[in-house]
Amino acid sequence: MPLPIRPFRRYGAALMRAAAAPVLLAVLLAGAATAQVADPVEDQSPVQDGALPPEAGSAEPSFTPLPAASLNFYGSPGGIDMPSAEMMPDGQFATTVSSFAGQTRMTLTAQVTPWMSASFRYHGMRDLNLFGFKTYYDRNFDVRFRLWRERRYLPQVALGLQDFSGTGLFGAEYIVASKRFRTPSWGGPARDGGRLMVTGGIGWGRLGSYNSIGALGTRPRFSGATSRGGEPAYDQWFRGPYALFGGIEWRPNDKLGLKLEYSSDxxxxxxxTASLFNRRSPFSFGVEYQWKRHTRLGAYYLYGSEIGVAAQIQLNPRYPTRRLVVPAPYPVQPRAQWAGPPESWDTTWAESRGTVPGLRDRLTELLKRDGLVLESLEVGAETAELRYRNPRYTAHAAALGRAARALAATMPASVETFRLVPVADGMALSAVILRRSDLEALEFDPRSSAALLTVTGFADAAGRPGPEALPGAGLYPDFNWSLSHYTSPSYFDPSLPFRLDVGVDLRATWRPAPGWRISGKLRQRVWGNIKDGRLSNSVLPHVRTDTTIYAQEATTLENLYVARQWRPGRNLYARLTAGYxxxxxxxxxxxILWKPVGSRLGLGLEGNYVVQRDYDQRFGFQNYDVLTGHASAYLNLGGGYEAQVDVGRYLAGDIGATFSVDRTFPNGWSLGGFFSQTNVSAARFGEGSFDKGIRFRIPLSSLLGKPSRAGLGLTIRPVQRDGAQRVYVPGRLYDQVRTAHRAGLEAGWARVWE
Amino acid sequence: MGEGLGMNLRGLSLRSAALAAAALLAVSGCSRGTDAPPTQLQLLNAARTSAGAIAGKVRRTEAPARPPLTRAALEQVQVPVLEVTVERRGDWAFLFRTLERTDSSPGRIEQWSTEDSNVTISLRGGVLIATRGLGGDLLSSAVRVSDARPGPDGGGAHRQMIRNLDYRETALALSCDLVDLGPETIEIVERRHATRHLQQRCTGGGGRVVNDYWTDPRAGLVWQSRQWAGPHLGYLSLRRLVK
Structure with a gap:
């Protein structure tokens, strides 16, 4: 059905005047504010500038961020329905739910870099009757860039692409400028005074549809009924009629916000096309209130006819909801205090074999207190090599520091060099070399962390412990099991956007010897509705889209495999896995993975022969088998950014490459995105045209305030299809190795003395 | 179509979900071995703990009140005791000395620890240089002290390294003036001490910090102080109960 952009109307001139009014008002208000306190607001971050205004009622320096930019109905910084040029603080994760006139928008926005943010939105429209769905759901992506920062007299300017690759139903592009001014505070405490923000912009597409003032070429029509969506709609961007929009936001104190805007949508x-509501006026009004530290609620009157509500939840990896508290470590007691001068340190103990098991047992106890597991200990008269597992701390540096303290507390005085080797499933990840006298000298140094880093050595660890090494007492065979509940969500089924299975998982892992692992997981569903989902219409082999058929059985064997991982040589890591x-x-x-401890680059090669399992997920297989595998390059770009390229053959037999970028914070938060291009055409791929998605992970430690390596992760694909899909093999090497190598250790180095 | 299924889901879900939840809580939640428990189990355990804490609040089982301190009781204690209060949280504890040493910088280092050794604080010449186990800890500090007198020695730079909540280390540079407010007699649990009140007035990081020290140069110790431990912790009050 044709959805034309409205032609310029007779009474356009009158509306132009109406449009000019808010802009004029804004300029006047801005002028007034400037006259009062000509003090533009500037963004500050504690790490860069070391200065934020103290909190209300206090004069102490504060690292707690100022209230972040408020978000609009599309989950981007802005007014009510229109964007502004503000950016959220770096790394911010925002979830916005907004609703008016039968439309509900749920948006996840991440401030990926200080100058770029990306959003994923799920949009439901009741009674739209578009394309045969009673409630029409649309998934769309936005991206926004800051073109330049706010200066003393210059506004901040941003460019945004809204719904740039979906069906284009919400497609809009804009360039917007915002300027903030200090005002006197009113009605409550304000850390940094009141703030007035004035915004004006120019929009295309949706944002150019009301009262346009001109046109740049012609914009191809939105063709939702035929388009598969998913590909960037380059041919539409900044085409067609454009219009002006604007708004004012006044935040008189840290809680309250008042908004007024003029919309060009x-x-x-x-x-x-559908009569969801009556648009009577371009003006909307809103009141927002910061209810909790992370949550802002708003009520609005939109377009002269509708009441709207919104909730904004903003989280930041740098300011987690719970503060991590770990018990204090024990001090490093200088040897001079208990063993006398170094000349008197005896080394004859090393000759009697009986000493070492005692040392190992004491060390095992100390490590256990800190949640670490002793794998092996090799002690000579002057050196000790400790191999240990770290099941507890996100930052390997935290485990390392505690292991070093434990060694300092147990080893005879003559042992001067510590080699600390973190181990994952029997595979040595790296060797960190510390001198005991450095630990003694630097514990209370004014810059203890940085000072210790300069004297720490990082090296490749030998594949196996030395011949004299004592293994952990009674560690192997090592049997673990657990029984826990699970929840398994499924998203974006057009008939029911959120489906869920819940039940119980029984897991068991048996490690007969270092490097070997036999592991399985049995799943019993207690309740769920994923089994009622839609069936696949894919023309490719159904390697991923038969979720509904796979969800029919309540009792399933999720996995059962034997894995062996080892170090075949210097800087090399290897894994073999067989089973389900x-x-x-x-x-x-x-x-096989090549990754030197100090290198930013890692190269990997993986080959799999896999057969599709029976739908009942017991022991049988179907008759689809495939050779799949990839050559991968991993590059640490610095600052927590990591890029990965995988080239190879995917499960459906398609050949191509996957590109991904992730940003990981030292405390384990991460966010990233990926896309793949393979030799499957967009038409054969189906809805979405190619495979892509975003992923993020929130570490449990920042939710619970206790150390933990676990996290809640989610990969969101707007559409799950069969192209460019990889098999999930448990225990891929790079993720095990990365955090224990030099860059990973340095990222969390602040925790080495903690 | 969506509505119909939605209704169906809701009707079905309430009863089944309650049943499922009960069943899950009854059976799930155990693990054995050297591995960390699975994510879901860690979450469940945390939920149980906080449910217990909430239930405790509902039942009004309050934290034990601060015991009344008497000098007679303190006379029984044979080791040095330091009382530390985290002002912002109202938490307090008695700390015992676990380490005394020197290093290449001036000032005698003392580390004090709670009885369960979960929290430690470290002082150099009576000036706070590190905390552990409180969350958002003070990792290390550059302070000006001398071997001759307890407390800060003159004004100047006072730099704190703060462990931020994202595990990064942030340097907070304060510049301080030291003001000698003269002799002052203070009382700590029925015992009076003749002290000299030193006040360190610092600015930096966009704010102001005031540290107070009641020092006893003859005994070579700081009897009482109120010191700032960084933006995440705020002020700590320290009182030496037993010398």
């Missing part, structure tokens, strides 16, 4: 589809890897595939998998 005519809501053609919603008001004409995941609910859909089983087979044989081999991987």
């Amino acid at each position: 005519d809501y053609v589809t919603e008001t004409q 890897f995941e609910s859909m595939f089983g087979g044989l998998s081999g991987e």
